Amino acid sequence: MIIGSREFKNHTYVMGILNVTPDSFSDGGKYNSIDSALKHTEKMIKDGADIIDVGGESTRPDYVQISSSEEIDRVIPVIERIKANFDIPVSIDTYKSDVAMAAVNAGADLVNDIWGLKYDNKMADVISKTEVSCCIMHNRNNTDYKDFINDVKNDLMESINIAKRAGISDNKIMIDPGVGFAKSYEQNLIITNKLECLTTLGYPVLLGTSRKSMIGLTLDLPKDERLEGTLVTTVLAVMKNCLFVRVHDVLENKRAITMTEAIMQSN
DSSP: OEETTEEOOSSOEEEEEEEOOSOOTTTTTSSOSHHHHHHHHHHHHHHTOSEEEEESSOOSTTOOOOOHHHHHHHHHHHHHHHHHHOOSOEEEEOSOHHHHHHHHHHTOOEEEETTTTOSOTTHHHHHHHHTOEEEEEOOOSOOOOSSHHHHHHHHHHHHHHHHHHHTOOGGGEEEEOOTTSSOOHHHHHHHHHTTHHHHTTSSOBEEOOTTOHHHHHHHTOOGGGOHHHHHHHHHHHHHTTOSEEEESOHHHHHHHHHHHHHHHTOO
C-alpha cells in the first residue's frame, strides 16, 4: 500500500484519529482549534502514529450533515499546518468530492470515504486524477442482508470496481469492513471476527473499532471507558493481518500491536 511517498506492508500500522469537530461521538470539541489539533497531532506522532486521519464532520449515529464549505473551513487549515510542521502522511475523512479535492490540494495523501465511493459520483475521479490513495469503507442505506458476509464482500467489490474504472491503482486502495455502519450489534461482532474473509478480495484491510458502540454494548461501558475493548480488537486485527487500525488512543494500541507481533513472530 502506497500512501504519499511511503510504502506500508507486512505490519499493522496505526492511523491516529483527529476530529476537528464540535460533535464527534467520543472527542467532539476537544481538538477543533488549530492549536489544540496540532498539539494532539504532535502527541499522536510521539506515541507512534503512522498516519493522521483528519475529519471535519461527525459521522456518529444520527449525525447532522454539514455543508462542504463548512467542512472545508474546518479541515484545510489543520491539514496545511500538519503538513508544514510534521513529516507524516495525512488522511482526509470525507465522502464529499469537493472536500476531498480541497484537502488533497492542502496536502492530504489519502481519502478515507465512509461511503466507499458511492455517495458522490465524482469522488473516484478526484482520487484517480490527484493520484492519492483511498480507504474504501463498507456502508449501505439498509440492513437488508441475505447472506451477511458475502453481501459485505459484494458491496465492497462494487466500490472496488468503481475505483478500478476510475483508474485508481491497486497499490493505492485499502478496504474497511465498516464496523458501526449499517450493521447490528451482532453483525459488528461477526465482521470483526471474520476479517480474514475480506483479505480474499486482495486488498489490505483497515479496522476501525475504537471506542465504538460494539465495545460499549459488550462491556456496558461509556465511550470514555472503552480502551481495553478497543485493544482486544487491535490484537485481533494484528492476528488477522490487517494493515491499519484507526484509533483514538495511539500509544496503548501501538504497544498492543508491538506485543502481539513479537509473540506471533517468535519461533
